[in-house]
Every structure is written in C-alpha cells, then in structure tokens.
Amino acid sequence: MLFLPSVQGRFPVGVTTFATPVRPSRPIGSLKLRAPTHASAQPALRLEEVAFTAYYPADTSSTHLIKGLDWFLRPLAESLRGFAIFLGVPSWLLWPVVYLFGALVKIPAYPNAPLLNPMDLNAFPATQPSVSSQWPLVIFSHGLGGSRTAYSQFCSRLAASGKVVLAVEHRDGTGTLSMPRLWDVDGKSTSKITYYLRDTDISWEDTTTSKEAQPLPLRAEQLAFRHHEMYLTYTTFSKFIQNDPDVEFETIDSTEIDRQSWSAADSKGKSIIQFDRDVILAGHSFGGCTVLSLLSTRPEEGYQPIPIKQAIILDPWLDPLPSPGPIPISTSDSMPAHTTDIGSSKTSLDGITINTENGSSKALSPHPRMLVINSETFTLWKDHFERLREVISGWEPDGKSILTLVGSQHVNFSDFPVLPIVHKKGARKIMNTIGTLSLAFLDGKLDQCLEEEVNTVKMEINIVGVKKDGKPKRKLVGKIGDVIADY
Template sequence: MAAHRPDTECDSVPNVDLSNLNVRARIALFLPRIQGRFSVGVTTFVTPVRPPQSIGTAKLKRSAGKKQEQPSHALFLEEVAFTAYYPADVSAASKKGVPWFLRPIRESLHGFAAFLGLPSWLLWPVVYLFGAFLRIPAYPNAPLLSPSKADINASQWPLVIFSHGLGGGRTVYSQFCSRLAASGKIVLAVEHRDGTGTVCMPRSWNQGMKSGPRPIFYLRETDIHWDDSDKIDTHPIPLRGQQLVFRHHEVHIAYSTFCRFLRNDPTLDLETIDGSPFDKSSWLSSDQSSDAAKVRYQDGIVFTGHSFGGCTVLSLLSTEPLEGYAAIPVERVVILDPWLEPLPSPGPTPFPRKKATDEASVAEESVRSSVEGVFATENGTPNGRSLHPRMLVINSEAFTIWKDHFARLQEVVAGWEPEGGKILTLVGSAHVSFSDFPVLPIIRKKTAQPILDTIAKLSLAFLEDKLDEALETLPKTKMEVKIVGVKKDGKPKRKLVGNVGDVIVL
C-alpha cells in the first residue's frame, strides 16, 4: 500500500477465540456497495512453482535461540496466488460476502503489527473485530457470467492484471478491482509473496502433496543479510530490486497459468486457496481456441498497480522478460501513485517491442512460451516509434508535491506519452486513497469515497477511450502550490490549491 518512508518494528499478539460469538454469523461490516453494471465474483487461485526457486541473494536473519522454520533465502518462490475479480452469474440464492482480512486472522494481526511498527496488543481489538465481520460486497467463487448473456458489444471479457504496493495484498484494493470487474473486466490481483505484503501463507507442493502454510510477514532491511561472497547489488534499494525480480516471476506465472486454465490444460495444477469448490465450467468454452474463449487473453492486456505495484509495472514493461518468459501482450497501463525510487535512473523507458501480427510467428512464440499471442522484440513501427502500451498515471497530492520525485515522474511519462496530458492529480488525496483503508466501515472519511470513485471513473474512461469526456464532467483546477506551515524538520509544508477531488491535468 504505502511506500517510501523508513520502516519500523513489530511485536506479538495474544490468541483470541471468536468461535463462540453467536452474532458472528448474522453481522457483517461491508465495504461500500460496488458501483457498476455487473455483480462481482471473487475467487482466489493458487498454483505451484516447480521446482521452487530462490530469487536473489537476500537471506533471512536467524533469531537467537530459534530454529529456522523456513528457507534461509528471504525470497523463495514455491507457490503463486492471485485473486480474480470478475462479472458474476448470480441468482437470488447467491450469498454475498468475501472476507477482507486474510485467514487465519491471528497471522493477519501479526502482519499488520509488523508493517505498522505497532505492538500487536494495541491492534488486536480492531483487527479481530474487522477480521471477524468485515466483508467485500461480492460473491465468493460465483460462476463467471458468460459474455453472451451479458449483452455487451464484445464476445470476450478483457483481462487486467493488478500489482499491489507495500503493505498491500490481494484484498486491500478490492474497491478498485471490483469496480473494474463490475464494468465488465476480469481483474487478476496478484498476491506478491516477496515480503511486501502484511502477510501471506504459501505452501510447498511436492509430488501431489502440499505442506502446511507458512506465514511470511513484511520484510525490512533489518530482517535480512547478504553473505560476504554475494555479488554487490547495483539497484538503488537492493532489497526492493530483488523483490522486483520476484514480482516479475509472479506476474508472468499468474498470467501464463490463467491462460492455461482458460484453455483447459489437463496438465495444470490449479485450485482455490482454501480448497473450496468453484464452477470451473463457467470459465471454459466448448471450443478451446483463444478466439472462442470467454476472456480475451491473447492480446489487449491491461497492467495496473499502486505505489510499489506501479513500480513493478514500469519495471516489467521497461526490461526484457526474464529467461523462460515471453512478453505479456499489454495494450494499456494505469498506474496509481507510482513509487520510482527502487528503479535505476534515468528511466525507466519503454522496452521496444512490436506486436506479432503474422499468424505463424504468433503460433511459434505461443509454443515456446505456453502462452498464446505475445509481442516480439523487434524495433520500429510504421510511424517510426517503438510500439508500447498507452499509459495513464493518477497521482495523489502527496506524491505530486514531492518535488524531486514528481519531476522524475514527468520525465518518465514523457517517454511513454510524448504528447503529454497523461498525469492526473487529485487535490486532497493521499497515498492511501487508492486502497480500501480510507473507506473501511466505522472509520471511513467523508471525502474518501468520492476520491476513490473519481480514481475508478478516470481509470475506466482511459481504458474505454473516453478520458477526455470524463474530464469534461469533473471539476478541474490548475497546478498551484501554496505554503501552509512548517514541518518538524523546518522545511515548508506545501499544499495544492483547490477543492478536495479537483483534477489537475498535466
């Protein structure tokens, strides 16, 4: 979720049993109602990585007197998880309500304590309250709505891949992902298991057997070490650099796994994260060609991400795919408050690629990568520019008045969108405004929901080629900064001029 400032430490938590609360089954705290044309289903998939592999050279420090209960490598890839948000085929009997906190709740509590640097005894009443009752207003494991039943001007649902920020996860941006799904898109929210989330619970898969889940909490520089023999990492922030590589693997595996699932690949190992049943047949078509699939996965993919997730998107699209992976055929990119510090400077700039239009070339690349339809790494297009995805950046006020960072962002976006006009800033927004946190029940802020609605509206308008029309309907203001006080370090405190929610177009 949030991003760029120094991390802090954590504590432990008592075990609290909520199983005897009779009201638990009757009471739910729902996030705000999802706006959009379609009901939203939510299903979380997992797939094994064989063989499991260590990414990078960062190693976990051993706690004194404690047995090492997990691999010594800090970044160990053994299972990939992603939550699908999608248009759902529901009936009057369908039950709404997807838990927002990851299970078990005790581990979520440890994770938030670690990320926030607060004692877990201080957090546990709130975490257990929300953990027991907080729900996403969507339908768990509901069947996918067939495009043929949806009365849409397309035969396939477009595919979006979402990458979360530091302290985020596969449910933390449920409002944004659900809003895209309710508009008629399939959104795969990758759960990055690289120590950037508050908690995740991967398992090892070995010859059909699965180990019990092991918790991975938020990682700090103080939690890891490098051996003296390790090659010096040249990334600006070494741990984040290695986490970016880990994320590259996860995104590629999630995408290729989903493609294989849609093709009903009999060799694919894929199941829901808790083993619960889902309607597999609703996702598949009788004709397993890509043209007949219910999801458009061969081309036109959308990448989106927040903060370090935005950094991940830029990293993926500005570098050659890792060995063994083909480039994902991305057409558009929506980046929310991107954090650029972990990326080498100058840049990033688009990695040159050209869309493969020759059927034989596409088929050949498909066999090599096990993913149908990719971009070939050739330079040049008829207009003299390398083909790359169109980009929209939506920034918070906090990241826009971060002068050095914003200046670099403008340089980066100019490389993707030379004509300009693709950085939008929302007055009065914060870095956390793109997530669910500001709209949580009981603690939600009055201005949080309108800001989140504007973020979703602008994103959808860009994806549907209606951004200019959407901007005409929204209040706008010019870029103007005023001094409103002095920070603790003596530097001036700055603020954008305008009303909360006003859009600045740059």
C-alpha cells in the same frame, strides 16, 4: 456484517482466489534471512506458489450465492501479527481493530460465483446495450503493506464494468501476511507463514548485493520476484481458461467452482476472456513500480511476453528503479533476452534488464498506452514528481498522462480510507474519481471525461505553514477530488 461501499457498475461482482504450485520451488536472488548464531541462513525470497484473487462479472442466477468475502485474511491471529509487524506497533494495540472490527468487514462481492458469459447477456439487446463477446483481462499489483483484498474497491469497480481482474498476492515480503505452500513432487504441500520483511531481517552475504552496490537491495530482489509472479499469474491463468490438462490450478481453499464458466468460448471458439491480446496492467505504489519495470524489461527465458495494451499506474514509487529511466521497449523487443538485441543502454536488476535510455525521443514504438493517477502528497514530493514526469514522457510524450487528485494521500488508492465506520472525509469521492478516470482511459474517453465528468483545475500551490524540518508546507489549490491534468 460491515460491508465496504458498493461499487458503481453494470454487473454484480464475483470473487475467487486461485493458487498454482511452482515446481520445483526455487530461491529468487541472493539475499538471506538473518539467522541465529551458528544456524544456516535461509533464502529471503523463495518462489513456491503463486496466488491471486480474481474479481469479475458474476453470474448470480444461482440461489445458493451469498454476498460477502472476508476483507481481513484468515486466520485473524496471523493478520493481527502481520499488521503489527508492518506498522511496528505491539499486537495488543491492534487487537480491538482486528478482532472486534476486522472480523466483520466484508467485500460486497459473491465468493466463488460462476463467471458471467457475455454472450448470455447479449441475448437481451432490448434491455441492455450489447458488450463484446470477451471480457478484457487486467492484472493488478499491490503496494507495500497491501494484499489481494486491500484494493477490492478499485478491482471491483473494473470488474463491475465488464473486466476480469487478477489481483496478485505478492509473496515477496511486501504484504503484511501471506501463507504460501511448498509443494513436493508427489503433490503434497507444507504451509508456512511469511510477514512483512525489513532491511533488518536481511543479511547481505554476497557483496554484489550489498547496500553500497545497490541502495535498495531488498526492494530490487523483491521486484525481480514480482516479475516471476506476474508472468506465472498470466501464464497459468491463460492455461486454466483454455482447459489445459497439465496445469495445476485450484482455488486456494480447494472449494469447488463452476470451471465450465471459466473455460467457456464464443461461437468462433475463442475464450470469453481476452487473454491473447490487449491485456491491461495496473498497480499502486510499489505495484506501480512493478508495472513500469515489466514494461521496460524483456521477459526472462522461459516466459512468453504478455500482450499488454494499456497500463494504469496509481501513485507509483520510483526509488527501486534504476535511474535514468526506465523507458518502454518495443513490442518486437519484448522477447526472451537470447533472441533479441536492441542495443540501447541497460541496467541490471538482479537478473532482469531494464531499458534506461532517457527522453521521449528515445521511446521505442509500439508500446502500451499509460495513465498515471497521482496523489497530492506524491505530486508535492518535488524531486520524485520531476522524475515521474521524465519517466512517463517516454510513454506519453504528448502529455495528459499524469493526473493528480487534490486532497488525496498515498493510501487513498486502497480500501483503507473507505472502510466502514472509520472512513475518512472525502475518501469515497476520491475513490469514485479514481475509478471514473481509469475506466475512461481504458475506454478511450479520457479527454471527454476530463471535460464533462470530473472537475479539473490548474496546478496551483499554496504555502500553508512550516514543517518540523523548517521547510515550507505546501498544499494544492482546489476541492477534494478535483483533478489536475499535467500537460
């Protein structure tokens, strides 16, 4: 076996993938899959089942636990095809990577291990510092080409620090592969396979979603789809840990788990997972876009607000979001649309309404605190970075909200650069720094971290050549992993 790097942290990490059916299943948006002549076009996005992988502090006292979860989704033949479609290359070109290498790659975590009870840990105050009686809850959203395992290093780092992280598997055509099941009223399911969707796979039969009306119609509807998945993940998981008898909630492969460890409560009867307050959202790229969209949008009717306290956004991609904005909505405003009216400018995005008032003076309060960690490549994307600054000022007008990692690329927030054998130079240091900054922010110690734990440098740009289009090629001054704080 080939293991990804072990993560720093106090606790061993467990990993379990859960799924819950959506009944009745329903199409989201109006986009259709391109169909052969005379055939009936099917909805491009259909909500049938929600799945996510939980990374969490594990109780490893059982002798039956074996470390190692497959990083590539099974079956391998479908993973191979999914990556080929995403990368736009022939399957045979990736065959050696997937079958001879990918089959051996494991995440260094314990599959289906029981959740560690923090109260058990506090029984030994002499050997370990005490922890809260509840584990904080994090919900993570992946980027284009991502999956529920593609960010295992970041999710495991948070879990090893004492948090329960739910990495959503977005089944909106942004992942390389997903296998949702369609559930009928009798409890029977029919599996299907979906791959990465491109504009060429979609038809715009409704003129309101044409390319002229919406420059990124596919991404807009995928964003709306992700809203449903994020809310359903939170809602069904909350019911599961509260032992709600009506919620349909199983491991994705029907493996038996220690359910009592998940529904355990403290001496006051509170769940050992802190789901009813101070929830954390996190996401990378299109996942960062998803987080911003959620934070600037009132829940659709039927969904209760998620009590979000903080957000970590990794290299967010802003293009699918309406401009100007978005900016946060206040806690009192994050109610279903029919109950409130904040009276500010709005932009509709396929059934969701995003607050687009601009400028820090317009930011409504209270709202979640936010940290953005950017790659060098996205910071040097001048127009995008200026928009990012403008958007984030609505959450953090005092600055210190955008950090850039020198020498990093967009892919550095995922596991890809730290895969065994093929890992890139400096990738582990960058991943380490991402985890250190994220945890410092969540613990309210970011200023101290920037002063004492990481090397910070000023924003300086050198011209190092010329691009093919004749524009200057720029590079940040500093060593790989240095941190630039945008004030």
